[in-house]
Amino acid sequence: xxxxxxxxxxxxxxxxxxxxxxxxxxxxxxxxxxAYAAEKFRNDPGTGKSIKFGFNVPQTGAYADEGADELRxxxxxxxxxNGEGDGGMLNTMKPMSLKGNGVLGKKVEYxxxxxxxxxxxxxxxxxxxxxxxxxxxxxxxxxxxVAIAVQGLCQEMGTIFMTGLTHSNDTTGxxxxxYGFRHMFNAYMSGRALGPVLEKEYGTERRAYHLTxxxxxxxxxxxxxxxxxxxxxxxxxxxVRTPVGAGDFSQYITPVLNSGADVLILNHYGKDMxxxxxxxxxxxxxxxVVNGKQFEIVVPLFSRLMAQGAGDAxxxxxxxxxxxxxxxNAGTNAFVKSFGAEYGFPPSQAAHTCYVQTLLYANACxxxxxxxxxxxxxxxxxxxxxxxxxxETLYRGADHQCFKDVLVxxxxxxxxxxxxxxxxxxxxxxxxVEYDPSIFGGELGPYKV
Amino acid sequence: xMKLSLKSNWVIMLVFAVVVxxxxxxxxxxxxxxxxxxxxxxxxxxxxxxxNILFGLTGYLSFGHAAFLGVGSYTxxxxxxxxxxxxxxxxxxxxxxxxxxxxxxxxVSLRRTGIYFSxxxxxxxxxxxxxxxxxxxPITNGETGxxxxxxxxxxxxxxxxxxxxxxxxxxxxxxxIMSGYPGFYFCAALLIIGFYISLKIFRSPYGLKLMxxxxxxxxxxxxxFNTRPYLLSAFVISGMYxxxxxxxxxxxxxxxxAERMQWxxxxxxxxxxxxxxxxxxxxxxxxxxxxxxxENIFSALNEKVLHEVFSALxxxxxxxxxxxxxxxxxxxxxxxxxxxxxLVVIFLPGGVMEGVTRLITAGKRMxxxxxxxxxxxxxx
Numbered sequence: 138x139x140x141x142x143x144x145x146x147x148x149x150x151x152x153x154x155x156x157x158x159x160x161x162x163x164x165x166x167x168x169x170x171x172a173y174a175a176e177k178f179r180n181d182p183g184t185g186k187s188i189k190f191g192f193n194v195p196q197t198g199a200y201a202d203e204g205a206d207e208l209r210x211x212x213x214x215x216x217x218x219n220g221e222g223d224g225g226m227l228n229t230m231k232p233m234s235l236k237g238n239g240v241l242g243k244k245v246e247y248x249x250x251x252x253x254x255x256x257x258x259x260x261x262x263x264x265x266x267x268x269x270x271x272x273x274x275x276x277x278x279x280x281x282x283v284a285i286a287v288q289g290l291c292q293e294m295g296t297i298f299m300t301g302l303t304h305s306n307d308t309t310g311x312x313x314x315x316y317g318f319r320h321m322f323n324a325y326m327s328g329r330a331l332g333p334v335l336e337k338e339y340g341t342e343r344r345a346y347h348l349t350x351x352x353x354x355x356x357x358x359x360x361x362x363x364x365x366x367x368x369x370x371x372x373x374x375x376x377v378r379t380p381v382g383a384g385d386f387s388q389y390i391t392p393v394l395n396s397g398a399d400v401l402i403l404n405h406y407g408k409d410m411x412x413x414x415x416x417x418x419x420x421x422x423x424x425x426v427v428n429g430k431q432f433e434i435v436v437p438l439f440s441r442l443m444a445q446g447a448g449d450a451x452x453x454x455x456x457x458x459x460x461x462x463x464x465x466n467a468g469t470n471a472f473v474k475s476f477g478a479e480y481g482f483p484p485s486q487a488a489h490t491c492y493v494q495t496l497l498y499a500n501a502c503x504x505x506x507x508x509x510x511x512x513x514x515x516x517x518x519x520x521x522x523x524x525x526x527x528x529e530t531l532y533r534g535a536d537h538q539c540f541k542d543v544l545v546x547x548x549x550x551x552x553x554x555x556x557x558x559x560x561x562x563x564x565x566x567x568x569x570v571e572y573d574p575s576i577f578g579g580e581l582g583p584y585k586v
Numbered sequence: 587x588m589k590l591s592l593k594s595n596w597v598i599m600l601v602f603a604v605v606v607x608x609x610x611x612x613x614x615x616x617x618x619x620x621x622x623x624x625x626x627x628x629x630x631x632x633x634x635x636x637x638n639i640l641f642g643l644t645g646y647l648s649f650g651h652a653a654f655l656g657v658g659s660y661t662x663x664x665x666x667x668x669x670x671x672x673x674x675x676x677x678x679x680x681x682x683x684x685x686x687x688x689x690x691x692x693x694v695s696l697r698r699t700g701i702y703f704s705x706x707x708x709x710x711x712x713x714x715x716x717x718x719x720x721x722x723x724p725i726t727n728g729e730t731g732x733x734x735x736x737x738x739x740x741x742x743x744x745x746x747x748x749x750x751x752x753x754x755x756x757x758x759x760x761x762x763i764m765s766g767y768p769g770f771y772f773c774a775a776l777l778i779i780g781f782y783i784s785l786k787i788f789r790s791p792y793g794l795k796l797m798x799x800x801x802x803x804x805x806x807x808x809x810x811f812n813t814r815p816y817l818l819s820a821f822v823i824s825g826m827y828x829x830x831x832x833x834x835x836x837x838x839x840x841x842x843x844a845e846r847m848q849w850x851x852x853x854x855x856x857x858x859x860x861x862x863x864x865x866x867x868x869x870x871x872x873x874x875x876x877x878x879x880x881e882n883i884f885s886a887l888n889e890k891v892l893h894e895v896f897s898a899l900x901x902x903x904x905x906x907x908x909x910x911x912x913x914x915x916x917x918x919x920x921x922x923x924x925x926x927x928x929l930v931v932i933f934l935p936g937g938v939m940e941g942v943t944r945l946i947t948a949g950k951r952m953x954x955x956x957x958x959x960x961x962x963x964x965x966x
Binding site for chain 2: 261269286289580
């Protein structure tokens with residue numbers, strides 16, 4: 138009898154043990170993709186005292202200047218979030234839930250990585266941040282190709298991605314993602330904003346030649362500029378794609394001289410734009426008269442960092458930009474003041490958009506009362522805010538694109554300082570650049586992954 | 587009775603498999619135990635092992651192996667797009683396509699030797715890169731890289747009745763999702779198979795002939811051997827290794843970009859092999875470990891982390907040490923790697939493996955001849 142009991146006992150024990158082993162063995166599955174239980178999510182800070190953000194910026198390559206400025210802005214944003222420094226835009230942002238004690242009472246920490254402006258490297262770096270460092274949110278980058286690649290990864294991983302500098306229509310168009318958000322304006326808006334100014338300045342009978350950076354941003358900007366200028370009555374002579382980081386553009390600029398074109402549209406950015414513009418000026422394009430008209434150069438996407446690099450070549454050249462430090466409003470003043478106090482020079486548009494993105498994410502968490510990504514996403518969608526330097530801004534829920542005024546700028550012919558390089562020619566109101574999200578297609582994807 | 591020697595295939599394979607599969611444990615102290623980096627170790631390990639079959643055995647320095655890596659990646663992503671999210675067809679097709687590709691390039695390039703061969707392979711790889719980057723944009727999606735989309739047909743999955751997901755589907759091995767640790771173990775399994783094949787080649791008459799080509803091809807020809815088939819087959823085999831490595835990159839992260847084919851990527855595998863030890867079995871893997879570790883961990887160190895590391899030092903000294911070391915981490919990781927590479931090439935021409943061998947010899951000498959190789963091994 139007793140012996141039988143023992144065997145039964147043993148069998149029970151064995152069953153219990155194997156059940157326990159089974160549960161233990163299946164534990165890792167809970168952490169794998171697509172298995173959030175209730176409110177479980179990747180890198181949940183739980184009761185921890187701090188949270189981590191991942192700043193993934195180009196530290197090497199054609200966009201390294203922008204990356205360095207982005208990183209400065211991020212460090213400043215972390216300071217302000219943790220209640221250090223003068224608070225910057227925390228004082229001007231409306232509506233505002235942040236208290237200057239971190240986010241939801243947790244101190245903000247950060248990790249950095251180098252995207253090298255390559256999709257592979259950027260994704261590897263973002264993966265490291267998510268898998269090893271346990272970041273809650275990733276932000277940064279200075280190339281739309283990288284932004285789209287990282288955004289796709291973040292959607293799979295269930296980590297929110299606040300894009301840095303990305304101007305391609307695809308980022309919030311055909312490649313938009315539920316977990317990706319863009320504060321920066323896009324190529325379509327640049328075209329819409331520049332159109333009337335180009336018509337006024339250069340008339341309706343022009344022949345345009347495009348040099349385009351050969352990747353998603355260049356392609357969509359070329360398309361948007363073509364649509365805009367052709368609607369004005371301009372003719373497009375030729376569009377030529379150039380590799381990113383080419384360095385020497387003379388082989389692309391020589392044919393422009395004899396093409397019969399009288400406007401050169403440079404769809405370049407960063408060091409590429411500095412090089413191509415300088416070489417175009419050296420080749421005497423700006424002094425040429427073609428078809429009885431003065432030859433003109435247009436740089437649809439401008440930034441002060443590039444203007445600084447390009448020197449005298451940018452004088453008088455038209456372009457558009459997301460933000461400029463010389464704007465007169467409370468948000469801009471607060472940001473320029475604290476950035477200047479920290480680093481001794483004014484911030485670029487890259488720094489501005491990255492700073493604002495960090496604050497917007499932090500504010501959404503605070504407002505939602507949780508770090509649970511689907512809730513944070515819902516809070517950010519159709520969020521309307523002000524006091525961040527661009528006037529009233531809408532984070533449109535349908536495509537996660539911000540809508541705000543766009544600046545048309547001109548290279549300052551008589552700069553008063555080395556930073557006073559772009560003159561704001563016109564502030565194009567938001568209503569002029571709005572569009573229907575369905576024109577670019579794409580699917581946002583699910584809230585829960 | 588067969589004597590079980592420490593150098594027998596099975597002992598080596600067993601030790602190798604255990605070391606690879608327990609990598610997540612023993613890499614923990616140096617902060618390298620997260621899935622993405624582990625996957626990279628395994629994938630580039632496979633790439634370097636394959637490369638070593640060509641470069642290490644025949645001495646033919648190919649500067650264009652990244653082309654096969656890229657071809658493998660593109661093939662795998664297309665297999666995910668058109669056929670199935672299952673990784674088996676992706677790996678098989680990559681193996682096949684990169685093999686054919688290697689056959690074509692090898693057939694032409696192997697007509698020359700030495701520097702001319704290197705330049706030819708480099709030219710072919712750069713050609714492939716340019717094609718992928720701009721001309722073949724409909725197939726490769728140019729700079730943005732080839733990605734999955736919800737509209738992809740996925741014929742086999744559709745036939746098997748796999749339910750459409752709301753988001754993008756994940757790569758899987760019969761249902762097991764291939765990201766994170768499962769992805770690493772899949773790569774590790776292929777690495778172990780790849781290592782076994784390489785071991786067999788190294789210790790076969792075929793491998794011996796390849797080594798004979800390296801030491802004196804002319805003499806070999808005079809003894810009546812036609813070296814071309816041996817060279818071409820070695821080239822194709824190493825191209826296939828690269829193709830599978832490329833496929834694994836797509837398996838763990840379904841995206842293929844043209845920069846994988848750039849000459850810098852080809853140069854990287856040469857560096858890995860030389861750094862670790864050309865012509866040794868384990869050397870290339872050590873090289874992979876060192877380079878990938880630098881790329882992923884050193885590049886992520888910043889001023890803040892350094893201050894934490896050196897916080898024990900007095901303030902003035904701490905700032906000095908941090909400002910000096912800062913040059914070598916973060917965006918300066920290339921500098922560290924370059925310095926290390928120079929030191930290795932100058933003082934240990936045989937790579938890290940030569941250092942290990944020297945240590946073992948020195949250890950043996952110190953302990954006297956009687957000491958067993960086991961205790962000498964502990965010395966390193």
